[in-house]
Amino acid sequence: MKTRNKWLALLLTGILVFGLAACGGTTDNGGGDELTGEIAIDGSSTVFPITEAIAEEFNAVYPGVRIPVGVSGTGGGFKKFIAGETDISNASRPIKDEEAQAVADAGIEYIELMVAYDGLSVLVNPDNTWVDSLTVEELKMIWAPDSTVMTWSDVRPGWPNEEIKLYAPGTDSGTFDYFTEEINGESGAIRPDFTASEDDNVLVQGIAGDKNALGFFGFAYYEANQDKLKLVAIDNGSGAILPNFDSIQDGSYAPLSRPIFIYVKTASLERPEVVEFVTFYLTIATDIIPDVGYVALPADKYQEELELLN
Amino acid sequence: MNMKLYRARHRKNIFFHGLLLACILFSIVVLGLLLYQILSTGLAWLDWDFITSMPSRFPEKAGIYSALVGSIWTIGLTAAFSLPLGVGTAVYLEEYTNPKSRINQIVQVNIANLAGVPAIVYGMLGLAVFVRLFQFERSILAGALTLTLLILPVITVASQEAIKSVPKSLREGSYSLGTTKLQTITGVVLPYAMPGILTGAILAISRAMGEAAPLIMVGAAGYIAFLPTGPMDSFTVLPVQIFNWTSRPQIEFQNIASAGIIVLMVLLLSMNAVAILLRNKYQNRME
Numbered sequence: 001m002k003t004r005n006k007w008l009a010l011l012l013t014g015i016l017v018f019g020l021a022a023c024g025g026t027t028d029n030g031g032g033d034e035l036t037g038e039i040a041i042d043g044s045s046t047v048f049p050i051t052e053a054i055a056e057e058f059n060a061v062y063p064g065v066r067i068p069v070g071v072s073g074t075g076g077g078f079k080k081f082i083a084g085e086t087d088i089s090n091a092s093r094p095i096k097d098e099e100a101q102a103v104a105d106a107g108i109e110y111i112e113l114m115v116a117y118d119g120l121s122v123l124v125n126p127d128n129t130w131v132d133s134l135t136v137e138e139l140k141m142i143w144a145p146d147s148t149v150m151t152w153s154d155v156r157p158g159w160p161n162e163e164i165k166l167y168a169p170g171t172d173s174g175t176f177d178y179f180t181e182e183i184n185g186e187s188g189a190i191r192p193d194f195t196a197s198e199d200d201n202v203l204v205q206g207i208a209g210d211k212n213a214l215g216f217f218g219f220a221y222y223e224a225n226q227d228k229l230k231l232v233a234i235d236n237g238s239g240a241i242l243p244n245f246d247s248i249q250d251g252s253y254a255p256l257s258r259p260i261f262i263y264v265k266t267a268s269l270e271r272p273e274v275v276e277f278v279t280f281y282l283t284i285a286t287d288i289i290p291d292v293g294y295v296a297l298p299a300d301k302y303q304e305e306l307e308l309l310n
Numbered sequence: 311m312n313m314k315l316y317r318a319r320h321r322k323n324i325f326f327h328g329l330l331l332a333c334i335l336f337s338i339v340v341l342g343l344l345l346y347q348i349l350s351t352g353l354a355w356l357d358w359d360f361i362t363s364m365p366s367r368f369p370e371k372a373g374i375y376s377a378l379v380g381s382i383w384t385i386g387l388t389a390a391f392s393l394p395l396g397v398g399t400a401v402y403l404e405e406y407t408n409p410k411s412r413i414n415q416i417v418q419v420n421i422a423n424l425a426g427v428p429a430i431v432y433g434m435l436g437l438a439v440f441v442r443l444f445q446f447e448r449s450i451l452a453g454a455l456t457l458t459l460l461i462l463p464v465i466t467v468a469s470q471e472a473i474k475s476v477p478k479s480l481r482e483g484s485y486s487l488g489t490t491k492l493q494t495i496t497g498v499v500l501p502y503a504m505p506g507i508l509t510g511a512i513l514a515i516s517r518a519m520g521e522a523a524p525l526i527m528v529g530a531a532g533y534i535a536f537l538p539t540g541p542m543d544s545f546t547v548l549p550v551q552i553f554n555w556t557s558r559p560q561i562e563f564q565n566i567a568s569a570g571i572i573v574l575m576v577l578l579l580s581m582n583a584v585a586i587l588l589r590n591k592y593q594n595r596m597e
């Protein structure tokens with residue numbers, strides 16, 4: 001019975017092609033709510049799942065508001081924000097000086113709202129028996145632009161004399177910017193010989209299939225792939241700490257626990273649907289954010305930001 | 311007859327046959343693996359609800375309704391723009407200019423080159439021209455115009471080839487009856503060339519339907535929970551939605567991405583089926 005339904009669904013998709021085009025918009029939820037309008041959002045793919053989840057919840061209450069959420073990356077999102085094309089920009093790092101300058105030059109004012117924490121996780125293959133923790137200095141030694149580290153034994157004596165294979169997010173991502181800034185001291189500064197991908201799932205596959213791999217990406221990707229990866233504790237001088245919801249929230253997983261943001265155009269806040277959406281965002285963040293694999297801020301932080309809105 | 315030589319030639323013959331068979335088997339095996347992979351992960355997630363639901367952060371609730379409707383809108387507009395422009399260009403180049411003239415040849419080389427430009431370049435062009443300069447913003451119209459530019463060279467080249475294949479005797483027969491150029495083109499040349507034009511057009515439009523990169527550039531969103539109602543609405547399309555799901559960490563989203571691929575495939579196959587039907591219709595009429 002179930003399979004028959006599937007074939008029916010397949011067949012009907014074909015019919016739908018010709019039927020739907022004509023009546024595309026007639027099934028709108030009439031919803032008796034007063035709020036309408038469109039809130040244009042774009043930016044980081046790291047922040048996307050959070051904003052998407054909140055937009056979904058928001059639409060359940062206010063079906064009349066349209067909220068298209070794009071995924072151009074943090075930098076790409078700011079470009080659209082500067083061009084005045086978006087009301088809200090998702091960002092997995094703070095706005096850069098030159099971006100802030102361009103926004104100001106365009107005559108756009110904005111407020112910055114921190115919405116969650118993400119723990120940049122450092123990962124190795126589960127067959128890697130020697131690495132349990134790395135110090136920040138060791139990370140820097142490995143990833144620095146002038147790094148001479150080629151094998152594991154270059155990092156710590158006693159580790160195997162086998163080549164390290166490095167995996168990292170692509171240079172357009174805020175994750176990449178944040179890691180290089182915190183570890184190498186300059187955003188974008190990194191050795192050239194690593195495997196880069198804008199798709200973190202590719203990094204997961206790479207590390208899961210290579211005994212000598214070392215890489216980093218957002219905690220949510222580790223959480224969904226725990227059986228394929230081994231998490232590395234990070235020692236910043238006060239002991240090795242593994243990233244988890246507690247250590248990321250209380251900041252003890254430093255320096256790789258990072259805040260993520262939304263940037264809201266001040267002029268857009270004059271529209272009732274935008275104010276309502278941002279208020280809604282900060283109000284339900286605590287409940288929604290852990291669902292999508294991120295760490296919520298302490299409750300009073302959201303309260304402060306809500307007051308900032310008014 | 312030297313039997314040895316004969317056997318050697320015969321062996322070569324069999325070997326060549328086998329080589330060609332291997333070529334086609336390679337494609338078929340790869341295609342089969344792909345289909346198996348997609349069907350085995352996607353079918354379990356594909357049901358009527360999947361087709362009529364909006365995207366969601368819960369994979370079991372998520373659907374592709376907005377992307378499907380967005381794709382139909384975008385492709386519909388793309389076809390409406392690109393067919394007249396492409397066929398018109400081809401008719402002009404073939405019927406109204408001297409194909410051997412210098413200008414014509416320069417135009418020809420350029421069209422052929424444009425057909426090979428990577429899609430993302432058209433995306434950047436679309437962002438600069440349609441989104442920013444013409445102020446169409448992140449709309450279906452901007453997306454459809456970008457895709458039109460992308461497939462216009464392909465449609466033009468295919469139409470030119472089809473028009474070239476119309477026998478000269480047919481044209482001359484038409485003229486001998488005292489028809490004008492317009493009458494000859496619409497009454498003889500285009501109907502005869504139509505199967506070829508349609509085949510080229512459908513291939514080009516199918517390509518446009520599978521494009522994600524230029525539309526992401528133009529601003530197709532990753533999350534759209536409403537249906538577009540006009541060409542100025544923001545939108546998403548199936549390939550963008552599928553791409554977005556594959557980049558999520560949770561395995562369930564990768565499974566619904568497969569279900570989305572199946573829907574896209576059905577859409578493409580039904581478009582191709584329509585093209586074949588139309589082509590057969592015209593071909594029968596010619597014979």
